[in-house]
Amino acid sequence: MNSIERTNAALDLKEYDHVSPQPQIDVAYAAKLMGVPVGKAFIDEKIHADALNNVFEVHDVDGVYVNLCLSSADIVSQEFRDGAYYVKDVCGATWTVNEDDIGSATERDITSLDDERLFNMSPAIFAAVDVYKGIDQKWRDEKAIVVGVTGAFSHVVFLYGLENTMMAMVLEPEKLKEVIDARLRFALENIDKLADAGCKYLWIGEGSASGSLISPDMYREFVLPYQQKMAEHIRKRGMRSVVHICGDINKAIESVVTCGTDGIDLDHMNDLATVRDIAKDKMCVKGNFDPVDLQEWSPDKIIEVAKEKIALFPNNKGLILSTGCLVTRDTPKENIDAFVKACL
Ligand SMILES: [Zn+2]
Numbered sequence: 342m343n344s345i346e347r348t349n350a351a352l353d354l355k356e357y358d359h360v361s362p363q364p365q366i367d368v369a370y371a372a373k374l375m376g377v378p379v380g381k382a383f384i385d386e387k388i389h390a391d392a393l394n395n396v397f398e399v400h401d402v403d404g405v406y407v408n409l410c411l412s413s414a415d416i417v418s419q420e421f422r423d424g425a426y427y428v429k430d431v432c433g434a435t436w437t438v439n440e441d442d443i444g445s446a447t448e449r450d451i452t453s454l455d456d457e458r459l460f461n462m463s464p465a466i467f468a469a470v471d472v473y474k475g476i477d478q479k480w481r482d483e484k485a486i487v488v489g490v491t492g493a494f495s496h497v498v499f500l501y502g503l504e505n506t507m508m509a510m511v512l513e514p515e516k517l518k519e520v521i522d523a524r525l526r527f528a529l530e531n532i533d534k535l536a537d538a539g540c541k542y543l544w545i546g547e548g549s550a551s552g553s554l555i556s557p558d559m560y561r562e563f564v565l566p567y568q569q570k571m572a573e574h575i576r577k578r579g580m581r582s583v584v585h586i587c588g589d590i591n592k593a594i595e596s597v598v599t600c601g602t603d604g605i606d607l608d609h610m611n612d613l614a615t616v617r618d619i620a621k622d623k624m625c626v627k628g629n630f631d632p633v634d635l636q637e638w639s640p641d642k643i644i645e646v647a648k649e650k651i652a653l654f655p656n657n658k659g660l661i662l663s664t665g666c667l668v669t670r671d672t673p674k675e676n677i678d679a680f681v682k683a684c685l
Pocket of ligand 1: 548586587589665666667
């Protein structure tokens with residue numbers, strides 16, 4: 342099997358030749374591997390794509406992640422001072438991007454759920470399609486390039502802020518749902534753009550739906566219905582999908598496995614065997630190394646623990662060996678090689 346066949350078999354819950362090695366490598370690890378400051382790659386789609394291309398030259402992984410990033414087309418202005426880029430995007434958010442790190446939106450213009458832009462502004466947080474197009478055709482044909490599409494709920498959090506959104510869940514739940522509905526439209530449009538660009542795999546990023554932040558009831562009310570619509574649309578467009586919720590989702594797991602994606606990125610604080618049994622006929626489990634362990638442990642220790650995780654899926658079905666969240670920038674190269682070796 343090649344990387345694509347193996348990934349498809351796993352996501353379709355069919356038998357694979359061996360477990361697929363797919364640590365969640367994105368721009369952070371990839372940029373450092375190529376010797377470029379991460380911040381520089383984060384705001385430039387060309388450098389970003391080159392860094393991901395380089396991963397496949399160095400490592401025999403089956404796939405990489407295209408994460409949230411900025412593209413030159415989204416940037417209204419930028420200045421570099423005191424070791425960081427300060428970038429204003431077309432949606433009015435200001436991003437702080439430290440020279441050697443990924444960026445985050447640190448200031449937002451939108452302060453009310455009535456702000457028109459929540460309903461009609463196409464997100465600037467969508468450089469992923471530009472990065473995808475920059476990846477060599479060879480790798481797009483042979484490897485699982487898993488491209489991020491932000492979930493409707495996390496869209497709102499990006500534009501309106503986490504604290505404001507949490508308050509709205511309690512104080513203005515109906516109004517908030519109207520806004521999430523509006524953002525869903527944009528999420529579906531983004532899915533179409535990625536399908537048109539030829540993407541085969543998408544990850545629905547709902548980092549803000551973590552069980553560390555919202556309750557299972559809130560997940561069912563404000564996140565799940567929208568994820569289901571996204572997953573359905575992705576399938577209709579002929580792509581496969583993975584849902585990515587950071588952190589502890591133990592309490593909501595029974596609901597998460599009904600979101601309709603083909604796979605789930607499972608973070609390290611969730612028990613792999615328990616989730617294997619719950620997800621069994623519904624979705625493939627992608628996980629669940631702690632990225633910090635992958636950075637800190639010796640290669641031998643990584644191989645030992647990887648084999649334990651693989652042994653939990655004895656029939657060569659249902660697992661893609663991965664990290665629970667994104668591989669850290671400073672993970673040693675040898676540790677990624679050990680991770681891959683354990684799968685072969
Ligand atoms: Zn995560």
